[in-house]
Amino acid sequence: MKKVSEITRNVVQIAVLGIFLFATVPLFAAGLVKQSIDTTDAMATLENFDRGFYTPQVLHLKPSGGKAIEKPYGKLLHLRAEISEFSSNAWLSIDTTGGKRDTVRGVSQDLTEDALNVLQQTFDNIRDFGGHVIVRICYDPWYNGRSNVTPAHEWVLKHVEQLAPVFSKNTDVIVALEMGMHGAYGEMHSDTSITYERVAEAVNLMLRNTPPELKILTRTGNYSAKVLGFDNWGVDFHIDGEKFAEIAKAKGDTMYRVGMFNDGYLGTQYDYGTWGADCKTSICREEGVAWLEKYSINTPYGGEALTTASGYEVINTPEFLAYEGFRTHTSYLNIQWNNNLIDSWKKTPFKQKDFDYDPARVDSLSGFKYVNDHLGYRFVLRESWLSDTVGNDGILRAKLRIQNVGFGNLTRKMKVSLYVHGMTNIGPLDTIAALNINKPLEHVDFMKVYSRKIEIKGADTVMTFDGNNELSIEADVGCFSNWSGVRLDVELKVCSEKNPEDCIHFANKNPYVGNLESDAYIGSFLMGECERTGLPRVLPSSTEQKQNAPFVQRERNSVIVRDGEKRYKLNGAKAH
Numbered sequence: 001m002k003k004v005s006e007i008t009r010n011v012v013q014i015a016v017l018g019i020f021l022f023a024t025v026p027l028f029a030a031g032l033v034k035q036s037i038d039t040t041d042a043m044a045t046l047e048n049f050d051r052g053f054y055t056p057q058v059l060h061l062k063p064s065g066g067k068a069i070e071k072p073y074g075k076l077l078h079l080r081a082e083i084s085e086f087s088s089n090a091w092l093s094i095d096t097t098g099g100k101r102d103t104v105r106g107v108s109q110d111l112t113e114d115a116l117n118v119l120q121q122t123f124d125n126i127r128d129f130g131g132h133v134i135v136r137i138c139y140d141p142w143y144n145g146r147s148n149v150t151p152a153h154e155w156v157l158k159h160v161e162q163l164a165p166v167f168s169k170n171t172d173v174i175v176a177l178e179m180g181m182h183g184a185y186g187e188m189h190s191d192t193s194i195t196y197e198r199v200a201e202a203v204n205l206m207l208r209n210t211p212p213e214l215k216i217l218t219r220t221g222n223y224s225a226k227v228l229g230f231d232n233w234g235v236d237f238h239i240d241g242e243k244f245a246e247i248a249k250a251k252g253d254t255m256y257r258v259g260m261f262n263d264g265y266l267g268t269q270y271d272y273g274t275w276g277a278d279c280k281t282s283i284c285r286e287e288g289v290a291w292l293e294k295y296s297i298n299t300p301y302g303g304e305a306l307t308t309a310s311g312y313e314v315i316n317t318p319e320f321l322a323y324e325g326f327r328t329h330t331s332y333l334n335i336q337w338n339n340n341l342i343d344s345w346k347k348t349p350f351k352q353k354d355f356d357y358d359p360a361r362v363d364s365l366s367g368f369k370y371v372n373d374h375l376g377y378r379f380v381l382r383e384s385w386l387s388d389t390v391g392n393d394g395i396l397r398a399k400l401r402i403q404n405v406g407f408g409n410l411t412r413k414m415k416v417s418l419y420v421h422g423m424t425n426i427g428p429l430d431t432i433a434a435l436n437i438n439k440p441l442e443h444v445d446f447m448k449v450y451s452r453k454i455e456i457k458g459a460d461t462v463m464t465f466d467g468n469n470e471l472s473i474e475a476d477v478g479c480f481s482n483w484s485g486v487r488l489d490v491e492l493k494v495c496s497e498k499n500p501e502d503c504i505h506f507a508n509k510n511p512y513v514g515n516l517e518s519d520a521y522i523g524s525f526l527m528g529e530c531e532r533t534g535l536p537r538v539l540p541s542s543t544e545q546k547q548n549a550p551f552v553q554r555e556r557n558s559v560i561v562r563d564g565e566k567r568y569k570l571n572g573a574k575a576h
Helices: 113-128 153-169 196-208 221-228 242-256 285-295 318-328 339-347 367-374 542-547
Strands: 010-015 018-021 032-034 052-060 076-082 091-095 102-105 132-138 174-178 216-218 258-265 302-305 332-334 379-387 395-404 414-426 431-440 453-457 460-465 468-476 487-496 520-527 551-555 558-563 566-569
Touching: 032 395, 052 113, 076 113, 113 132, 113 153, 132 153, 153 196, 174 258, 196 216, 196 221, 216 221, 221 242, 221 258, 221 285, 242 258, 242 285, 258 285, 285 318, 318 367, 318 453, 339 367, 379 520, 395 414, 395 487, 395 520
Parallel strands: 010 468, 052 076, 052 332, 076 132, 132 174, 174 216, 216 258, 258 302, 302 332
Antiparallel strands: 010 018, 032 379, 091 102, 379 395, 395 468, 414 431, 414 487, 453 460, 487 520, 551 558, 558 566
């Protein structure tokens, strides 16, 4: 690696009643107390399944529907949905009965309601499984690499319009749409009918018919450039150029929605033709990486990492990804291909120090472990300062430093909230009471908790931002007189807007033994003296127990916290 220097810090100020950016406000504000928490990266492989290594699985759709995927192969699935039976150019089999050798082909026709229902059921099953999915559609039967399978262009456009409503309905589980539709494997090659104009028309039609949160990827930078309106990309596709600025202004947010997938990743310095060798007529690697660095900042990027072709430069190493991966925001790779390369990463020690990932500190740190843990985002709480006491105004103030050490950033909008909780004895009978407050932090956008920024300056590689983001929070958590003097714990939650069970796991070790929560524990505060009161959650009736969770109950001489079917002791450990 080249020299790394010039570290700066990104500063973001957030408030419940408003959000604004600041560049010079210090982290350490008066009146806040530094929390004694573990701020190191525990180096666990996190269960954040909207990034990481994916497992591929093929779905064959038929006019009669076919069979939905009931058991996804993995939590991050690469769904290879093929619609070959809806293309007259796709040969499905050879009929050899009676000595014949007749080719059985699909039939170019509208996608049937049955086929679309099977696709929808597959998405439902992935959601129920607690997973996420990268989707690719193609006409290649069973993804066997057959050429010239794409139907007439008008049928491609019809199928795009028919698929769009299904994709639009499932953006909560779809990480990205790899816009196949053309060629062998849906990789936009090995088909004489493919043109840049046709690919661009199909992709733009999908863009117009789906919501902005659906990110759409093409196979190469050249295809994406054509989609965005570039014709002479060897000359004009330079992010600092005048023509680029003109097109970017006209396209607006679409510039940040269109990306690419790379199934020739790292196999050569050209990624097996993904990047051009002649920069006058094609997009070369540096121009393409600079584009991804700026415009795919919240757009997934990845594919299949390959072994090095004979005679080409070797760049398929974890150490190279520890540089370029941060520029391209690499977020996903195929765990199965290339298996030889993946196996070599597992056997090879990682040779560099990257914050907590230090070979001098960890004896068995493999290249695979490093790549696996750094694909996409990885949030580490590095520092936390909270109000020592919340008084009559009920305002809890916090300043946090969160470092994103992953290659990339969060690629989907999520809800952020503070979870305040505690227990105490109340009243003459020492009734056990539990206080649980979930305070949404409106307008807090974790998509802006950015990873590091690396620039090339002369012969040096310079880190101009180290991934440390400062958050300043004010939240009205209330003040309750009968809780005065009680210490309450605070956690930061980042969860799906549609699925409250789908929450980000932070890289810190959660201090609660056996706790299933993925939240970041940020510390505690004392409830002060206050005039206004609130009713704490005391032991509810059996009817209320079914409606309000979590709640507290006594079992023999112990106190048990119940949260649905889950049971915990007061120290957070699971109760059996």
